[in-house]
Amino acid sequence: MIKTMTNERLEECLDLVKTSLEGLKAKNITVLNVEDLTDVMERMVIADGTSKRHVRAMADSLGADAKAAGFTPLGREGGTDSDWTLIDLGAVVVHMMMPAAREFYDLEGLWSSPESLAELVATPREKKAGRRN
Template sequence: MQTEKIIEIVHNALEDMKAKEIVDLDVRGRSTVTDYMVIASGTSKRHVGAIAEEVGIQIKAAGLLPLGSEGQSVSDWILVDLGDVVVHIMMPDARDFYDLERLWGVEKDA
């Protein structure tokens, strides 16, 4: 499946679950792990977990299987690995602390 289609499915899941501050990062040439990262915030640990679960459901419905996921037991930050796309769903405090947008060279809008 095309990477753009995977990102579209991820966005649909994030929007369906009312995720906040959705950002796409093109990390081709800067990461050996993935081509794109999609970062979103949840409003509570339960919300973060539910968003990650919905991403998995919609990806599986499209005929793909996630390569893995991490963080379900903590739920401050859940990562869903889809190969060419890695989805980071974070609590706002964790997102501010780790600041992946800055780490990967993308400045937040003021």
């Protein structure tokens, strides 16, 4: 990955994300190092919310905190009634989810297994060839 942040700035961003999420009582905050798996980001943060309203509040607060600290959010996905909201801070992407969505999508499992990622991005021909082996 082309580094978009220095290591010091990356740690500042992660500290800000964790502090913001902890301040709003996020549950099960997990940080994954994915810099060797993708060129899109260096770290992925995943946290549980207790309700859709809680997920939205965490995203709103994190977005405001990030802007105030000079980390401009590049994007946000997830509506006002969503069980999963994502905030893209460049090198750090934050997923705030309801526990059921987190379990269903299993981002930790997907992003910790190179084989899972390879299967996800494989072409139909590669998938078909893989099934025969």
